[in-house]
Amino acid sequence: MTTWTLARIAELVGGVVQGNPEYSIHGLATLKSAQAHQLSFLANPLYKSALLSTQAGAVLLSADDASTYQGQALIVKSPYAAYAQLTHYFDRTPTPTVGIHPQAIIAASATIDPTACIAAGAVIGEDAVIGAGTMIESGAVVGARVTMGNQCRIRANAVIHHDCLLGNRVTIHSGAVIGDDGFGFAPHQGRWHKIAQIGRVVLHDDVDIGSNTTIDRGALDDTIIHQGAIIDNQVQIAHNVEIGAHTAIAACCGISGSSKIGAHCVLAGGVGLVGHIEICDKVHITGMTMITKSITKAGSYSSGTAFDSTDNWKKMAVRLKKLDDMAKRVRELETLVKQLTANQSSV
Known part of the structure; x- marks a missing residue:
């Protein structure tokens, strides 16, 4: 099992320790599943609420997020990039023999x-x-x-x-x-x-x-x-x-x-x-x-149409088939309006 102190991890990713620099980390995990011996990260604001309940021993955070976090953290410029870098130190993929x-x-x-x-x-x-x-x-x-x-x-x-x-x-x-x-x-x-x-x-x-x-x-x-x-x-x-x-x-x-x-x-x-x-x-x-x-x-x-309930999508599909006819009718109405406007101007 690979073990690193927060101080050593901070050196690897160019971060600053918030907490005990000698705290031991044995692995990486998500905010939801992390345990006290694991390091997690917050890269997507959608998961910020998970900080309130995470059991991670420390979390890779930006300076802004770390300022309101009460637990241990490694403050880095890019938590996701730091996480990507650290995965290689904890990777257990077998290495073939030379x-x-x-x-x-x-x-x-x-x-x-x-x-x-x-x-x-x-x-x-x-x-x-x-x-x-x-x-x-x-x-x-x-x-x-x-x-x-x-x-x-x-x-x-x-x-x-x-x-x-x-x-x-x-x-x-x-x-x-x-x-x-x-x-x-x-x-x-x-x-x-x-x-x-x-x-x-x-x-x-x-x-x-x-x-x-x-x-x-x-x-x-x-x-x-x-x-x-x-x-x-x-x-x-x-x-x-x-x-x-x-x-x-x-x-x-x-x-x-x-x-x-x-x-x-x-x-x-x-x-x-x-x-x-x-x-x-x-x-x-x-x-x-x-x-x-x-x-x-x-x-x-982008192209295509966004998904919807099947009933609404079927209605939209029917309307799409009528678009060409509707476009012709709009052009005819525009021509008629122009004629009416011209007739009024000549009076």
């Missing part, structure tokens, strides 16, 4: 840094290059001529197909498939003819790819995910998409081919993009929104 497990399948031409970890059942293809400190977990497959940098983590049963390029500190979670064929077919004489997908997938430094996400290789040019982008579970990214630095894409989004998304964007769950459009930097797209044309101005964008 070296190549005898049950791994390694091509003779592969180049593997001696500090890398290759687990049982992992497969490394011909001419692949694995960097220092990189971990390939059980059942993961790294295809021919894949190159990955240092400190990457390829979780169990992830697949990286041939020729893909990964930078440093890239994480690919279980079940993700990187660099499989894009959806490329040419119609001819009533049949679909497959187009060979000869581009790559390029993942820059610090990219994080969620479980069961698929990123298709480019048809000709590469599919590119830039530095620090984070992509959640079950996201589909089609061929030749480009995603900007530090953009976040939540679960179940679908990005159609040759779309380009800028830097520092956020796509909430279930967002869809048609192909061949561009999204500029610093765009926030709310959940279940369908984007059908390019966005050239930063800001928040």
Whole structure:
């Protein structure tokens, strides 16, 4: 069990102790579930009422929140960022043993840094290059001529197909498939003819790819995910998409081919993009929104209708069907008003 004093934690996160600096902390927990040996945090004002009843030994708080809190606290600029930093000190994820497990399948031409970890059942293809400190977990497959940098983590049963390029500190979670064929077919004489997908997938430094996400290789040019982008579970990214630095894409989004998304964007769950459009930097797209044309101005964008009771929603759906007819009637009324106004002016 990891144990830290509040004083030591304050050093790690650049905070100030409110209370006993020698108080021992053995773990992290939410305000609701924390016990006296655990540290919690308040990042969302919606949970501020939980401070009144929390049993946490100490809480990560902003200076404003700490000024009214009677218990022990660590005062930091950003409680959520401090919490994120501390999770790594309390993380109990097993660390694989350095070296190549005898049950791994390694091509003779592969180049593997001696500090890398290759687990049982992992497969490394011909001419692949694995960097220092990189971990390939059980059942993961790294295809021919894949190159990955240092400190990457390829979780169990992830697949990286041939020729893909990964930078440093890239994480690919279980079940993700990187660099499989894009959806490329040419119609001819009533049949679909497959187009060979000869581009790559390029993942820059610090990219994080969620479980069961698929990123298709480019048809000709590469599919590119830039530095620090984070992509959640079950996201589909089609061929030749480009995603900007530090953009976040939540679960179940679908990005159609040759779309380009800028830097520092956020796509909430279930967002869809048609192909061949561009999204500029610093765009926030709310959940279940369908984007059908390019966005050239930063800001928040939404589509669809908000949920309601089924009865009200059905009534609204009926009215939506009548909108075109209503618009025509409004234009006719506007024309009539203009005529009446003109007639009165001529009198």
